[in-house]
Amino acid sequence: MNAPATAPASSMPAITYNFAYLDEQTKRMIRRAILKAIAIPGYQVPFASREMPMPYGWGTGGVQVTAAILGADDVLKVIDQGSDDTTNAVAIRTFFETTAGVATTTRTQDATIIQTRHRIPEAELKAGQTIVFQVPIPEPLRFLEPRETETRRLHGLADYGLMQVKLYEDIARHGHIATTYAYPVKVEDRYVMDPSPIPKFDNPKMNDSPALQLFGAGREKRIYAIPPYTQVVSLDFEDHPFKVQAFKEPCALCGATGVYLDEVILDDKGGRMFVCSDTDHCATRQAEGHTGTMSAPYAAQPGPLTPSPSPARGEGGNPTGIPSPLVGEGGSRPSRETGEGFATGESGEAR
Amino acid sequence: MAVPAFAAPLAAGFADPVHDAQRSFAAVMRAMAEPGLAVPLASDLDPPAPLSREAAACALALLDYETPVFLDAALSAAPAVAAFLRFHTGAPVVDDPAAARFALIADGAALPDFGAFAQGEPDYPDRSATLIVQVQELGAGALVLAGPGIKGHRGFSAAPLPADLPARLAANRALYPLGIDLILTAQGPDGLGAVMGLPRSVKPVMED
Secondary structure (H helix, E strand, O other), rough: OOOOOOOOOOOOOOOOOOEEEHHHHHHHHHHHHHHHHHHHOOOOOEOOOOOOOOOOOOHHHHHHHHHOOOOOOEEEEEEEEEEOOOOHHHHHHHHHHHHHHOEEOOOOOHOEEEEEEEOOOOOOOOOOOOEEEEEEOOOOOOOOOOHHHHHHHHHOOOOOOOHHHHHHHHHHHHOOOOOOOOEEEOOOOEEEEOOOOOOOOOHHOOOOOOOOEEEEEOOOOEEEOOOOOOEEOOEOEEEEEEEOOOOOOOOOOOOOOOEEEOEEEOOOOOOOEEOOHHHHHHHHHOOOOOOOOHHHHOOOOOOOOOOOOOOHHHOOOOOOOOOOOOOOOOHHHHHHOOOOOEEEOOOEEEE | OOOHHHHHOOOOOOOHHHHHHHHHHHHHHHHOOOOOEEEEEEHHHHHHHOOOOOHHHHHHOOOOEEEEEEEEHHHOOOOOHHHHHHHHHHEEEEOOHHHOOEEOEEEEEHOOOOOHHHHOOOOOOEEEEEEEEEEEEEEEEEEEEEEEEEOOOOOEEEEEOOOOHHHHHHHHHHHHOOOOOOEEEEOOHEEEEEEEOOOOOOOEOOOO
């Protein structure tokens, strides 16, 4: 018998993946699609999307784009609705730490590649950075025209009357354009594009951005792109110009204004707070000593808050690193504190 | 009787296929995203002449069995080039430029007519050719471009290329969103070359 006597009995071979999980042929196919997408800004390039070890809707398109462009010396940041520490962001970040061994960060300015679900960071992106969007439905005309053959033709002819009619019907019905996220944009005066379900608050950041913007839709098998310094215009009418959401209140934790805020329900008595959706932006500001109306536990102390270095966030313990009034005491806070700031409207979001 | 090309030892491919391909692609992606900018591209390949190591790096990073490739007259004249590409990429080498997804052009001065290559279709403008063109020099210069990826204007120079390149780029742009995309490559000292993208979206700024 030629038994493999030399094989160590105890050690199974460790599971190893190719760098960044995808095989090289898949990466080449995606890379070719990315180059064509960059050459035709806003046009949806079909690609042979692979099955990924995560369900559709969790960012399979964004993950494939990231895997195809990622290099060993890249620094990756992953956000989900602006947050570095929600399930989707943590899962994808860990996925690339495991399969590619790349450095990761939560700080926007330190990242070379930012994969995002439905937000653009508040901090301005820089030249050389690449932001990868996870896209559920890449076709902006899909809910107006279900046939792919027909939407292809409409894009080919640059026939976007349907979309203008849809926005007009919003105005006829609601008095204003009621689309607040996935607000359609026109790229370089040619292709109408779905900016992924980012709030329309983020649409102006896409225009003339110094960063390269890539979009991946895994289930729908489409990749598209906006090169740096490219004109991106949100569709509107002369008498109903595009406007972003404005918030009446600053962030309750860092006092930031002019940022996109999330509403957080605090109790069952109407208590709520509005905080930065971008956790890195909020934590950075708090570390710089900015406070908001609900930085309450330390409000009595003079001077700034104890800085909490944000790179440590998401690594056990308090997952946010923020002395959050929500942790363990949100329910017991008197709602009077939260109700005060919002007496003038039923929503913090003004139109 | 000439010795068959296959008798000569085949030149090696990427020493580190995964990361060399990624680095080459990253340079090409940056070049396409910022047209007219000479992006450094390091390559330690030693492909058969007249294929340059930078063009070979682009080819090995982007070509495979899905991408028919066309070789210009200078490259076709050297059978070792086709053998090199076939072995390392598996790409079918085609004689008909219209059937090619990629074209390798060794002689930039004899850049073929863009119209010979696939321009894409109105519904699928991505089904167009990408030309990888070898030149001697790349840098900033007097040919001024505008368009996506360029803040304001950017001047570039590339030689040798046909004198009517701006007019040909303008004609290519007039077909937008159809048209071909150019990747220019240049050799540099110590294996540090450069790559420059001229996608169909660039608009040459004509002096008038």
